[in-house]
Amino acid sequence: MAPQLDxxxxxxxxxxxxxxxxxxxxxxxxxxxxxxxxxxxVVRMGEWLADELTALGAEVExxxxxxxxxxxxLDLPPVVIARYGNDKNKxxxxxxxxxxxxxxxMEDGWATEPFELTIDSKDRMYGRxxxxxxxxxxxxxxxxxxxxxxxxxxxxxxxxxFEGMEEYGSEGLDDFIKAEAKNYFKDADAVCISDNYWLxxxxxxxxxxxxxxxxxxxxVSGPGQDLHSGVFGGTAQEPMTDLVRILxxxxxxxxxxxxxxxxxxxxxxxxDEKSLYGDIAFSMDMLHESLGSTTSIHPDxxxxxxxxxxxxxxxxxxxxxxxxxxxxxxxxxxxxxxKFSIRTVPNMxxxxxxxxxxxxxxxxxxxxxxxxxxxCTLQHAGKWWVASPKHxxxxxxxxxAERVWGVKPDLTRExxxx
Amino acid sequence: MAPQLDxxxxxxxxxxxxxxxxxxxxxxxxxxxxxxxxxxxVVRMGEWLADELTALGAEVExxxxxxxxxxxxLDLPPVVIARYGNDKNKxxxxxxxxxxxxxxxMEDGWATEPFELTIDSKDRMYGRxxxxxxxxxxxxxxxxxxxxxxxxxxxxxxxxxFEGMEEYGSEGLDDFIKAEAKNYFKDADAVCISDNYWLxxxxxxxxxxxxxxxxxxxxVSGPGQDLHSGVFGGTAQEPMTDLVRILxxxxxxxxxxxxxxxxxxxxxxxxDEKSLYGDIAFSMDMLHESLGSTTSIHPDxxxxxxxxxxxxxxxxxxxxxxxxxxxxxxxxxxxxxxKFSIRTVPNMxxxxxxxxxxxxxxxxxxxxxxxxxxxCTLQHAGKWWVASPKHxxxxxxxxxAERVWGVKPDLTRExxxx
Numbered sequence: 049m050a051p052q053l054d055x056x057x058x059x060x061x062x063x064x065x066x067x068x069x070x071x072x073x074x075x076x077x078x079x080x081x082x083x084x085x086x087x088x089x090v091v092r093m094g095e096w097l098a099d100e101l102t103a104l105g106a107e108v109e110x111x112x113x114x115x116x117x118x119x120x121x122l123d124l125p126p127v128v129i130a131r132y133g134n135d136k137n138k139x140x141x142x143x144x145x146x147x148x149x150x151x152x153x154m155e156d157g158w159a160t161e162p163f164e165l166t167i168d169s170k171d172r173m174y175g176r177x178x179x180x181x182x183x184x185x186x187x188x189x190x191x192x193x194x195x196x197x198x199x200x201x202x203x204x205x206x207x208x209x210f211e212g213m214e215e216y217g218s219e220g221l222d223d224f225i226k227a228e229a230k231n232y233f234k235d236a237d238a239v240c241i242s243d244n245y246w247l248x249x250x251x252x253x254x255x256x257x258x259x260x261x262x263x264x265x266x267x268v269s270g271p272g273q274d275l276h277s278g279v280f281g282g283t284a285q286e287p288m289t290d291l292v293r294i295l296x297x298x299x300x301x302x303x304x305x306x307x308x309x310x311x312x313x314x315x316x317x318x319x320d321e322k323s324l325y326g327d328i329a330f331s332m333d334m335l336h337e338s339l340g341s342t343t344s345i346h347p348d349x350x351x352x353x354x355x356x357x358x359x360x361x362x363x364x365x366x367x368x369x370x371x372x373x374x375x376x377x378x379x380x381x382x383x384x385x386x387k388f389s390i391r392t393v394p395n396m397x398x399x400x401x402x403x404x405x406x407x408x409x410x411x412x413x414x415x416x417x418x419x420x421x422x423x424c425t426l427q428h429a430g431k432w433w434v435a436s437p438k439h440x441x442x443x444x445x446x447x448x449a450e451r452v453w454g455v456k457p458d459l460t461r462e463x464x465x466x
Numbered sequence: 467m468a469p470q471l472d473x474x475x476x477x478x479x480x481x482x483x484x485x486x487x488x489x490x491x492x493x494x495x496x497x498x499x500x501x502x503x504x505x506x507x508v509v510r511m512g513e514w515l516a517d518e519l520t521a522l523g524a525e526v527e528x529x530x531x532x533x534x535x536x537x538x539x540l541d542l543p544p545v546v547i548a549r550y551g552n553d554k555n556k557x558x559x560x561x562x563x564x565x566x567x568x569x570x571x572m573e574d575g576w577a578t579e580p581f582e583l584t585i586d587s588k589d590r591m592y593g594r595x596x597x598x599x600x601x602x603x604x605x606x607x608x609x610x611x612x613x614x615x616x617x618x619x620x621x622x623x624x625x626x627x628f629e630g631m632e633e634y635g636s637e638g639l640d641d642f643i644k645a646e647a648k649n650y651f652k653d654a655d656a657v658c659i660s661d662n663y664w665l666x667x668x669x670x671x672x673x674x675x676x677x678x679x680x681x682x683x684x685x686v687s688g689p690g691q692d693l694h695s696g697v698f699g700g701t702a703q704e705p706m707t708d709l710v711r712i713l714x715x716x717x718x719x720x721x722x723x724x725x726x727x728x729x730x731x732x733x734x735x736x737x738d739e740k741s742l743y744g745d746i747a748f749s750m751d752m753l754h755e756s757l758g759s760t761t762s763i764h765p766d767x768x769x770x771x772x773x774x775x776x777x778x779x780x781x782x783x784x785x786x787x788x789x790x791x792x793x794x795x796x797x798x799x800x801x802x803x804x805k806f807s808i809r810t811v812p813n814m815x816x817x818x819x820x821x822x823x824x825x826x827x828x829x830x831x832x833x834x835x836x837x838x839x840x841x842c843t844l845q846h847a848g849k850w851w852v853a854s855p856k857h858x859x860x861x862x863x864x865x866x867a868e869r870v871w872g873v874k875p876d877l878t879r880e881x882x883x884x
Contacts, residue, residue, distance in 0.1 A: 245697075259696065263794045272758015278677060278882025279663075281809050282721050282779030283753060283770050285761045289717055292782055296714035299707055301836045303700050335701060340690015340800075343703045343837040352701050361700030363798050364710055366788030371805060373786065376681045376845045378807055378882070380781050382758075387789060389796055391699050418719045419761040427794045464696025464796070 050451060055198040060190070063197065067190045068173070070100070072165040074147075074182040075175035081125070081148035081216040090125040090212045093147045097185070097210060098128050104192045106130040106208070113213075113220030124220045125212030129232060132192060133205035140205040141441075142236035145185035145243055146214030149177035184242035185210055207236055214243070238441035247460055251329040252449045254442055257357060257461030260392035260432035262401050266294055266409055269383035270420035277378045287384050288370055290418050295386045297412045299362040303345050303355065305390070307362075307408045313396040314360060321358070324437075325350040328458045357461035361391045387427075391464045398429040434461070468869060473616040478608070481615065485608045486591070488518070490583040492565075492600040493593035499543070499566035499634040508543040508630045511565045515603070515628060516546050522610050524550040524626070531631075531638030542638045543630030547650060550610060551623035558623040559859075560654035563603035563661055564632035567595035602660035603628055625654055632661070656859035665878055669747040670867045672860055675775060675879030678810035678850035680819050684712055684827055687801035688838035695796045705802050706788055708836050713804045715830045717780040721763050721773065723808070725780075725826045731814040732778060739776070742855075743768040746876045775879035779809045805845075809882045816847040852879070 060067075079093035080086040098108045110126035125148070152162035158174075160166040165175040177183070188208065195202045213219045225233070246253050268287040275284060299305050330349050336342045346352045355361065368385040371377045392401055406424055413422040435442075437459040449457040478485075497511035498504040516526045528544035543566065570580035576592075578584040583593040595601070606626065613620045631637045643651070664671045686705040693702060717723050748767050754760045764770045773779065786803040789795045810819055824842055831840040853860075855877040867875040 261696065261796065263796070270757075270759050270761035275757070276882075277779070277781040277783070277807060278679065278809060278880065279774065280757065281781045281881060282773035282777055283763055284757050284759075285719055285721070285763055286781055288782040288784070289721075290719055292710050292713040293719075295710040301703055301708055301711075301834045301838075303703070303707075339688075339693070339698065339702050341688050341702075341837075343688035345701055345703055355700035356697065359700055361695070363695040363699045363704055363796070364706040364788075365695070365795060365797055366706070366790050366799065367785050368790055368792055370782075370784030370790070371786075372784050372788070372790035376805065376807075377783060378679065378681070378781070379783055381784065387794065389695060389794070391696060416719045419759075420719075462696065463699060463701075464694075 050447075053200065053451075056194055056200045059194040059198040063190070063194055067186070068165070068167075070186055070189070071173070071175070071178060071183055074186060075165045075177055076163055078163045079125075079148045079177070079212065080151050081213050082151055084119070084122060087122060087125065090148050091123075094125050094128050094210075094212050097147050098130075100186075100189055101128070101130045101132075101208065104132070104189060104196070106132040106192070106206075111224065113224060116219055127212070127221065127224055128208070128210040129228075130208040130210075131206070132208070133202055135205055138203065138205050139237045140207060140235040142207040142209060142233055142239045143188055144209050144211075144239065144241045145188070146181045146211045146218075147177075147185060148212045148215050149180070149182070150215045152176040181214065181243045187242065205235070207233060209233070238439075240441070240445070244462065247328065247330050247458060248334050251455055252453050252457040253460045254437070254445050254449065254457050255460055255462050256437040256442060257394075257434035258432060259357065259360075259462070259464040260396070260398065260430050261389055261464050262392055262398055262405070262429040263387070263389040263427040264405060264409075265425050265427055266291065266386040266388070267383065267423045267425075268294070268386075268413075268418075268420050271380070271382040274382045275380040277380050280380055284380065285419055286380050287420050288367075288381055290413065290416055290420050290422065291367065291384045291386050293416060294409060294412050294422070295364050295367075295388065297408075298364065298388060303361055305360060305362045307404050309404045310360065310390075310396075310401065313400055313404075315358075315394040317354070317358070322350075324459060325353050328353060328460065330458075353460075356463040358393055360393055360396065361463075362388060363391075364388045392429075392432050394432060394434050396432070398431055402426055402429070468865075471618065471869075474612055474618045477612040477616040481608070481612055485604070486583070486585075488604055488607070489591070489593070489596060489601055492604060493583045493596055494581055496581045497543075497566045497595070497630065498569050499631050500569055502537070502540060505540060505543065508566050509541075512544050512546050512628075512630050515565050516548075518604075518607055519546070519548045519550075519626065522550070522607060522614070524548040524610070524624075529642065531642060534637055545630070545639065545642055546626070546628040547646075548626040548628075549624070550626070551620055553623055556621065556623050557655045558625060558653040560625040560627060560651055560657045561606055562627050562629075562657065562659045563606070564599045564629045564636075565595075565603060566630045566633050567598070567600070568633045570594040599632065599661045605660065623653070625651060627651070656857075658859070658863070662880065665746065665748050665876060666752050669873055670871050670875040671878045672855070672863050672867065672875050673878055673880050674855040674860060675812075675852035676850060677775065677778075677880070677882040678814070678816065678848050679807050679882050680810055680816055680823070680847040681805070681807040681845040682823060682827075683843050683845055684709065684804040684806070685801065685841045685843075686712070686804075686831075686836075686838050688836075689798070689800040692800045693798040695798050698798055702798065703837055704798050705838050706785075706799055708831065708834055708838050708840065709785065709802045709804050711834060712827060712830050712840070713782050713785075713806065715826075716782065716806060721779055723778060723780045725822050727822045728778065728808075728814075728819065731818055733776075733812040735772070735776070740768075742877060743771050746771060746878065748876075771878075774881040776811055778811055778814065779881075780806060781809075782806045810850050812850060812852050814850070816849055820844055820847070 077093040079090040101108045108130045113124035116122040160174050162176040244255050268291045270287045365387040370381045370384050409424040495511040497508040519526045526548040531542035534540040578592050580594040662673050686709045688705045783805040788799045788802045827842040
């Protein structure tokens with residue numbers, strides 16, 4: 049299979065210490081996007097990445113994204129974009145990744161220094177960002193370098209889009225991509241996002257779908273300020289009483305959403321789609337291991353994967369404005385805001401979901417006969433995405449993965465990333 | 467009425483600047499019991515109070531209460547106890563008050579510096595602790611001093627018990643009182659707690675009852691750690707889903723507790739008791755003003771006062787372990803703890819309340835058919851108290867209040883202080 053690539057793969061092996069060293073340098077930069085004081089490190093990481101790409105012969109630009117919304121004293125780190133190759137006879141692949149990381153410290157339970165790449169006795173590498181997402185980003189640089197050193201022509205043109213705010217909501221990226229879709233990125237024939245999960249630890253996956261997310265707030269308010277339950281308990285209608293009743297009406301223990309009309313928006317399961325689930329390397333044991341419990345909804349693998357990928361779900365996340373600390377406080381909160389979200393799937397249009405949610409929550413509140421005020425709003429909506437797993441980009445990725453891993457990758461979806 | 471006291475009352479007027487100055491000195495000591503760094507100020511306040519009492523001729527002791535539970539590096543402030551007078555022919559009154567205060571700062575919305583006594587154009591005094599509870603405590607010192615300067619014999623023996631941790635759960639006081647009930651406090655014929663509220667702003671009140679409080683936690687847990695709702699939503703049973711369903715089953719919008727058997731524990735309303743409510747200086751307007759809204763449960767004054775004083779109430783205070791910040795977070799919390807409390811009244815024995823609550827919550831959880839774990843526990847219980855408003859101590863207090871205020875005080879209960 050693909051003998052013309054033997055030289056390339058040999059170079060990969062030869063260069064492995066160099067590649068690990070490249071990852072070590074990247075891990076050592078604490079590019080934590082959520083921490084204001086680390087912003088210079090995020091910028092430094094972007095510059096380092098741009099320099100590495102330039103050294104490999106890519107045309108690189110660091111594009112400013114302006115000020116950080118809500119923190120206008122802070123510049124967003126630049127998005128590093130690059131082009132490698134400009135051959136009209138080749139396909140052009142747009143590669144996405146991010147060079148920022150989440151916070152990490154020994155006090156969070158790390159066994160090794162998070163910003164120091166550490167290799168254990170089984171050759172497993174530990175370091176913040178080594179998998180999410182510095183490793184995958186550097187994989188593209190390594191691929192370019194190994195092609196060059198093997199004297200093998202790079203088979204596609206690459207466009208790179210590496211951002212520095214992914215772990216903090218990808219601030220500024222949407223506008224940038226919209227603006228450049230028909231400009232810098234106009235040649236892209238396919239997109240490859242190097243920032244996904246495997247289902248387990250043994251078999252690679254190619255992701256062809258993603259659930260969306262519609263996130264709602266339900267605010268119930270009454271009194272002008274928080275009250276003491278000793279003084280006012282039994283005389284005033286309490287917003288928290290109303291809110292828990294509304295939240296309790298949304299979904300049952302087995303995940304069945306109680307909002308009428310929502311299930312009807314979901315695309316029916318075809319025999320063709322159904323046949324995809326059986327072969328996937330996943331088991332209830334794997335689910336229970338990742339849950340850390342056996343509190344699963346469904347008894348079998350197929351229905352569990354469908355529950356994660358192709359059916360909607362509703363989660364109640366918490367309550368803002370109520371007592372949330374350890375211990376006891378006898379407060380009657382004056383205004384409480386329940387938070388819940390719905391994972392959406394084809395063919396649920398976000399606007400239809402909103403309409404059904406608002407109508408149902410309103411009805412539930414009206415049933416209570418409360419004098420309190422209720423207001424249900426959408427915080428944000430991200431739409432689901434699904435592609436055909438038979439498209440040429442998936443075929444190519446599947447072949448490549450099989451060449452390296454010796455096994456056909458699973459074609460999977462994701463439950464939702466936001 | 468009581469002409470032998472005219473000299474005393476004259477002295478009160480003469481000494482008023484001196485009394486205000488005494489309060490000013492007390493307010494200036496930021497004796498905040500909840501703030502570790504202020505502990506030396508709490509101790510200083512106790513010492514100042516002890517010195518003032520000693521100067522008036524009382525026998526004073528500062529009793530240590532040991533280390534603060536959970537903060538063993540911190541000494542509790544002393545309880546200041548004192549005896550003034552030891553005449554076997556007089557009754558002995560035990561007076562309780564506290565010399566600590568809650569935190570306060572301009573940033574909390576104070577219009578004036580909280581630790582500086584400020585007098586406005588209507589002679590109203592502002593300063594942290596001026597009413598709760600430094601003013602009432604100093605009132606006893608002022609009464610002693612005015613008697614002395616008027617040459618009027620003090621009509622009772624006084625025992626004082628002034629603590630420094632009231633605003634932080636009265637840590638250490640229970641054990642101290644139990645130990646001294648038959649020792650230092652053994653001569654007490656009646657107790658006067660100088661730390662109560664008036665119902666409104668025009669008419670003094672004498673309190674003859676207090677609701678109790680039984681505070682519960684309901685913990686629901688399942689997964690081994692918090693989960694991401696994108697990845698696990700629709701595959702795992704969510705503790706928060708179960709918890710809001712349990713919390714929703716406890717009480718309705720109009721405060722009706724749904725726990726069977728609880729209402730049967732409540733002492734029936736007698737005609738005698740019913741007759742007490744009509745005259746009390748309270749109105750629905752006063753309730754609405756203190757609520758800051760018109761979201762009251764009952765339409766009339768009598769039923770509202772009963773709802774506050776002589777019937778139980780149930781409040782849901784909040785949820786620990788769930789997402790409680792502003793904004794959006796798509797977490798499935800692994801373990802959530804709902805907090806609720808019941809205000810108890812005669813004749814609800816706390817043990818009976820516990821039994822009914824545990825049974826009901828267990829039943830509600832079992833109905834869900836959940837694989838999650840649920841555990842309902844009592845955090846703390848404080849028993850209700852009720853006395854006869856016809857006892858001589860209330861008659862005496864009533865006469866005294868009428869002499870000063872020109873109006874018979876209302877005989878009230880309190881809804882609960884904890």
